[in-house]
Amino acid sequence: xxxxxxxxxxxxxxxxxxxxxxxxxxxxxxxxxxxxxxxxxxxxxxxxxxxxxxxxxxxxxxxxxxxxxxxxxxxxxxxxxxxxxxxxxxxxxxxxxxxxxxxxxxxxxxxxxxxxxxxxxxxxxxxxxxxxxxxxxxxxxxxxxxxxxxxxxxxxxxxxxxxxxxxxxxxxxxxxxxxxxxxxxxxxxxxxxxxxxxxxxxxxxxxxxxxxxxxxxxxxxxxxxxxxxxxxxxxxxxxxxxxxxxxxxxxxxxxxxxxxxxxxxxxxxxxxxxxxxxxxxxxxxxxxxxxxxxxxxxxxxxxxxxxxxxxxxxxxxxxxxxxxxxxxxxxxxxxxxxxxxxxxxxxxxxxxxxxxxxxxxxxxxxxxxxxxxxxxxxxxxxxxxxxxxxxxxxxxxxxxxxxxxxxxxxxxxxxxxxxxxxxxxxxxxxxxxxxxxxxxxxxxxxxxxxxxxxxxxxxxxxxxxxxxxxxxxxxxxxxxxxxxxxxxxxxxxxxxxxxxxxxxxxxxxxxxxxxxxxxxxxx
Amino acid sequence: xxxxxxxxxxxxxxxxxxxxxxxxxxxxxxxxxxxxxxxxxxxxxxxxxxxxxxxxxxxxxxxxxxxxxxxxxxxxxxxxxxxxxxxxxxxxxxxxxxxxxxxxxxxxxxxxxxxxxxxxxxxxxxxxxxxx
Numbered sequence: 245x246x247x248x249x250x251x252x253x254x255x256x257x258x259x260x261x262x263x264x265x266x267x268x269x270x271x272x273x274x275x276x277x278x279x280x281x282x283x284x285x286x287x288x289x290x291x292x293x294x295x296x297x298x299x300x301x302x303x304x305x306x307x308x309x310x311x312x313x314x315x316x317x318x319x320x321x322x323x324x325x326x327x328x329x330x331x332x333x334x335x336x337x338x339x340x341x342x343x344x345x346x347x348x349x350x351x352x353x354x355x356x357x358x359x360x361x362x363x364x365x366x367x368x369x370x371x372x373x374x375x376x377x378x379x380x381x382x383x384x385x386x387x388x389x390x391x392x393x394x395x396x397x398x399x400x401x402x403x404x405x406x407x408x409x410x411x412x413x414x415x416x417x418x419x420x421x422x423x424x425x426x427x428x429x430x431x432x433x434x435x436x437x438x439x440x441x442x443x444x445x446x447x448x449x450x451x452x453x454x455x456x457x458x459x460x461x462x463x464x465x466x467x468x469x470x471x472x473x474x475x476x477x478x479x480x481x482x483x484x485x486x487x488x489x490x491x492x493x494x495x496x497x498x499x500x501x502x503x504x505x506x507x508x509x510x511x512x513x514x515x516x517x518x519x520x521x522x523x524x525x526x527x528x529x530x531x532x533x534x535x536x537x538x539x540x541x542x543x544x545x546x547x548x549x550x551x552x553x554x555x556x557x558x559x560x561x562x563x564x565x566x567x568x569x570x571x572x573x574x575x576x577x578x579x580x581x582x583x584x585x586x587x588x589x590x591x592x593x594x595x596x597x598x599x600x601x602x603x604x605x606x607x608x609x610x611x612x613x614x615x616x617x618x619x620x621x622x623x624x625x626x627x628x629x630x631x632x633x634x635x636x637x638x639x640x641x642x643x644x645x646x647x648x649x650x651x652x653x654x655x656x657x658x659x660x661x662x663x664x665x666x667x668x669x670x671x672x673x674x675x676x677x678x679x680x681x682x683x684x685x686x687x688x689x690x691x692x693x694x695x696x697x698x699x700x701x702x703x704x705x706x707x708x709x710x711x712x713x714x715x716x717x718x719x720x721x722x723x724x725x726x727x728x729x730x731x732x733x734x735x736x737x738x739x740x741x742x743x744x745x746x747x748x749x750x751x752x753x754x755x756x757x758x759x760x761x762x763x764x765x766x767x
Numbered sequence: 768x769x770x771x772x773x774x775x776x777x778x779x780x781x782x783x784x785x786x787x788x789x790x791x792x793x794x795x796x797x798x799x800x801x802x803x804x805x806x807x808x809x810x811x812x813x814x815x816x817x818x819x820x821x822x823x824x825x826x827x828x829x830x831x832x833x834x835x836x837x838x839x840x841x842x843x844x845x846x847x848x849x850x851x852x853x854x855x856x857x858x859x860x861x862x863x864x865x866x867x868x869x870x871x872x873x874x875x876x877x878x879x880x881x882x883x884x885x886x887x888x889x890x891x892x893x894x895x896x897x898x899x
Contacts, residue, residue, distance in 0.1 A: 281813065326813065471810035471844045476820035628814040 247373050254600030258306065258608055266303045267605055270310020271612045277311070278318020279624045280635070281328050282462055285315030286571035286677075290454035291639070293579055294646040301583045301598055306605040308579065312572050313365055313609050316555050317617055320357040320548055321624050324350060325478050333515035333551045336523040340536065340543030345478040347539045354621050355483035356493045356541055357548040358614055364501040364549035365610040368556025371505055372563070373603055376592065379564035383589035388696040390713035391565075391588075395690045397721050398567045402514070403679045404724065416675045419666070420683020423453060430688070431695055443655045450578040451650040453684050456660045457677055458571075459643040461667015463636040468668070470632060477628055483621050493545040496526050500549030507550075508557020514570065515554040522546035556606070563591060563599055566689070571678045574685050581685075771837075772800035775861035777852045777886065778827060779806065780819040783867030786899035788827070791865035792834045794895060802831060802838040803859045807851035810844035818842075849885035856890060865895045 257263070277288040288311050296304045319334040324341035337357065344353040386394070403413035426437045427447030438444035485493070500522045507518040526546040527536045536543055561567040566587030568574040580587050585595055592599055617624070647660040670677060694708070701707020709715055776791035778784045788804070795802045804827060808818040819827060824840060831838040839859075845851035856864050868883050876884070887894050 328813070471846075473810060473842075473844060474808055474815035474818040475813055476822075477814040625814075629812050629816070631809065631811045633811055 247377055250377075250596065250600045251373050251604060254597075254602075254604035255607070257302070257597065257601045258604040263303060263306050263601075263605065264608070266299075266307045267310050267609050268612055268616070270307035271314040271609050271616060272310075273307075274311035274314020274316075275318040275321075275613070275617060275620075275624060276314075276627065278315035279321050279627050280318075280630075281322055281326075282466060283635075283639070284319075284331055284458075284572075285311045286454075286575055286681075287458040287462060287639075288315065289572055289575045289579070290451070290458045291642045291646055293451045293454065293575065293582065294649045296579050296582055297649070301580075301585065301595075302601045304579060304583075305576070305598065305602045306609070308572075308576050309602060309606050310609040310612070312555060312576075313361075313552070313606070313613055315572070316552055317358065317361050317613050318624065320361070320544075320551075321354060321621060322628070324353045324357065324544070325480060325625050326475050326628065328475060333519055333554075335516075336519040336547035337544055337551070339523065340540050342478075343537070343539035344541065344544065345480070345539075349539060349541075350478050350480040351483045352485050352489050352541060353539075353544050354480065355485040355618065356489060356545045358483060358617055358621075359485070360493065360497040360500065360545045360549040361552040362610055362614040363497050364504060364551075364553040365556055365613075366607060367498075367501050368505050368508070368553040369559075369603060369606045369610065371509075372556055372559045372606075375509065376560050376564045376599075376603075379560060380589045380592035383565050384593070386589070386713055387711050388693045388700065389708050390711045390717065392690060392693040392697060392708065393714040393717035393721070394565065395567065395686055395693065397717050397724075398561070398569060399679070399682060399686060399690075400721050400724055401510075402569060402682055404728070409674070412673075412675045413679050416670065416677070417679035417683045419675075420680035421687040422683075423448060423680075424684045424687030424691075430692065443653060446651075448659060449647075449650045449656065450581070450685060452647045452656050452659050453663055454575050454578065454681060455643045455646050456663025457667040457670070457680065459639050460660060460664025461671060461677075463640050463643070464664055464668040465671040466632055466636055477625055480622055480625060483618050489541055492541050496522070496542045496546035497549040499525060499529075500546040500551075501553040503546075504550035504553030504555075505557040508554030508569070509560040515551045518550040518554050519547040522550040559603075559606070562587075563602075565589060566591060568682065568685070571681055574678070574681045578685050587689075772798045772862040773803060773859050774798065774800045775803045775805060775852070775856045775859060775864045777807075777864065777866040778804045778819065779817040779867070780823045781817065782899040783869050784817075785867075786897045787865045787867035788830065790895065790897040792831070792836070794863065794865060795836050796834060798862070800836070800862065802834070802836055803855065803861060804831065804838065804840045805843065805852050805855045806840070807843045807845055807848040807855075809846065809848060847885070849882045849889060852882075852886050853889040853891075856892060861892055863893045863895055864890050865897065868896045868898050 273288060274285055277283045277285060289308050319329065319331050320337050320341070323329045323334040323338035324345050327338050327342035329335045329338045341353045341357065344350065399417060403417045404410045426444055428435055428445050435445045503522045504515065504518040523543055523546060526542040530536055530540060530542050558569050558573050561569060562573045562577065566577065568577045577587050585591065644657060644660065647656050650656060697707050701710065709718065774791055774795040776787050778788055791802065806819045808815045828840060841855055843851045843855065852864065864886060866883050866886055871881060883896060
């Protein structure tokens with residue numbers, strides 16, 4: 245119950261007019277970027293990183309939290325009205341949501357998504373309030389070797405479990421780790437990968453990498469595919485739900501929350517798996533099973549709740565361990581570092597006021613989302629008419645501004661361009677962005693922990709495995725890597741005809757059109 | 768040289784396009800000409816309300832079929848909608864272009880430009896401009 249008191253304290257801090265304003269800005273901005281396919285909360289937070297130089301940490305994080313939740317909600321709007329999931333977590337929402345909209349039930353689909361998100365987000369945040377301090381309490385005891393192992397596990401999980409191809413995931417991860425190495429070695433002062441460039445020896449600013457990969461990369465990618473046949477948007481009024489819809493929605497909301505939160509909370513986060521599982525579960529359970537594939541409200545309510553609950557769940561490893569598992573969380577971690585706050589288990593005790601205000605503002609942001617977005621839905625749909633050149637010109641402007649203000653070095657603009665090109669190539673060759681950004685940010689942290697562990701054991705490699713937690717985690721990592729390989733061997737490859745037959749069994753053959761821009765989870 | 772005339776209709780799924788369509792069909796019937804309906808879009812936004820989606824094109828085709836004349840529907844994606852219309856007219860060697868005019872104040876024209884004006888200036892054949 246101590247947590248609840250602390251949360252109440254956080255609420256008291258968060259509910260000042262100024263903080264409420266930041267929350268509102270965050271929520272509106274988040275929905276804005278969420279609605280537009282291809283632009284996600286990760287890009288928005290990356291573009292706003294320089295803003296943190298002028299803001300208190302609390303205010304910045306209140307805004308970022310709003311962007312995070314808002315982006316999730318905005319994505320569902322596009323999925324439902326346009327059948328274009330802005331991110332992979334909304335794919336399942338698009339399946340039933342767009343069918344509902346086509347049947348003239350867009351208002352109900354949007355309403356169940358919004359209310360489901362609110363309920364899942366609120367329950368999820370409350371769960372964070374109870375779990376994160378407990379986990380942090382345990383994690384403080386954990387030594388450097390175990391911490392290194394846990395970080396390694398997060399990387400392996402994010403890279404191999406999410407995304408379609410492990411090879412692509414690991415390529416992206418190692419690219420990120422390499423970028424993280426550039427600059428002076430923090431222990432010995434030796435320059436690494438700096439090519440005798442004093443500016444590179446200074447280490448690459450995370451703002452430049454994040455903005456280059458997310459904003460510039462996406463802008464170049466869009467520029468390469470500028471003209472495409474416009475899509476038909478389904479007109480919608482104010483979202484609302486009838487009594488029958490409430491009756492059909494509340495159970496999927498709760499089930500989706502239960503599925504989503506654990507998946508967000510383990511460092512294998514990401515919302516694809518829980519949203520998919522929730523969809524399948526609702527389809528099984530639905531009494532009107534035949535309605536699935538033709539616009540069943542359960543198929544929107546469940547996955548949307550799962551999506552938001554897993555978003556809330558990602559705050560558990562982020563706050564308790566300093567481990568981010570989504571792109572947005574990774575960049576939020578970078579923002580923390582920008583304030584000189586060391587992420588990790590001690591965050592909960594050393595910066596308790598910040599953490600509790602952040603958690604309280606999550607609850608506030610969630611409520612604001614519901615209040616603002618139910619009436620504003622028709623307006624958000626209008627955003628889709630903005631011509632891309634105007635939109636991306638604005639993004640490029642803010643990207644350059646952000647990269648320059650970080651250090652006021654013209655050289656950073658050159659680096660920005662390099663990372664922008666890298667981002668374009670990654671999108672071109674289907675490399676996921678998340679492992680890269682995770683590598684850039686966690687890489688140096690991981691190195692510090694490894695050095696620490698080795699220093700304690702006086703350079704003996706055994707020092708890396710002298711804690712029980714570390715050994716258990718390494719075993720899990722080994723299983724994670726080996727089991728899928730073995731399974732792939734044992735199970736004969738399925739013939740395309742079998743898969744096709746299965747697809748026909750399913751009445752979801754006409755899946756949503758894939759996102760017009762990058763398809764990987766960028767949230 | 769084709770013996771039959773060609774009437775090009777610049778179509779948009781709104782009142783203006785509908786006016787152009789009605790007058791265009793009338794003109795084509797008078798000339799017993801073939802019809803080329805053009806619905807161009809810049810294709811640079813996710814949604815363009817002046818772009819006819821597949822359902823709308825089906826209705827358009829139904830209306831054109833009802834006229835009993837030979838017809839083609841073109842849906843180009845181009846940087847400039849007016850240029851796309853003029854280009855289509857050149858390619859189809861159209862004898863007349865039918866466009867719908869919208870009301871636009873001088874300031875509005877300055878800010879938004881005018882597709883109709885650019886078609887009028889750029890076309891190599893007579894242009895029939897109609898109002899709904």
